[in-house]
Amino acid sequence: MNIDKAVMMFAGCVVLASVALTQWVNPAWMWLTVFAGLNMIQSSFSGFCPIVYVFRKLGVAEGTALTCHSKKEK
Numbered sequence: 001m002n003i004d005k006a007v008m009m010f011a012g013c014v015v016l017a018s019v020a021l022t023q024w025v026n027p028a029w030m031w032l033t034v035f036a037g038l039n040m041i042q043s044s045f046s047g048f049c050p051i052v053y054v055f056r057k058l059g060v061a062e063g064t065a066l067t068c069h070s071k072k073e074k
Contacts, residue, residue: 004063006055011040 001009014036021029043049043066052066 002061002063003052003055004065006060007043007049007051007063007066010051011036 015033018029018032018036021032039049047066049066
């Protein structure tokens with residue numbers, strides 16, 4: 001799995017967790033879904049997503065769509 005696929009999987013998990021938390025805990029958790037959606041829109045334009053730093057530190061293979069903007073992180 002590369003970073004691009006890991007980011008998509010993470011975003012999907014955040015959305016699903018947010019929906020579950022909204023349903024069973026508190027409706028205010030819907031804001032997590034809003035944040036995830038806005039972050040996905042932002043990353044589609046910029047090619048940057050903050051979770052890339054985490055996945056890179058964990059040793060996930062490089063992808064082609066998302067970047068870290070800092071090659072020193074490697």
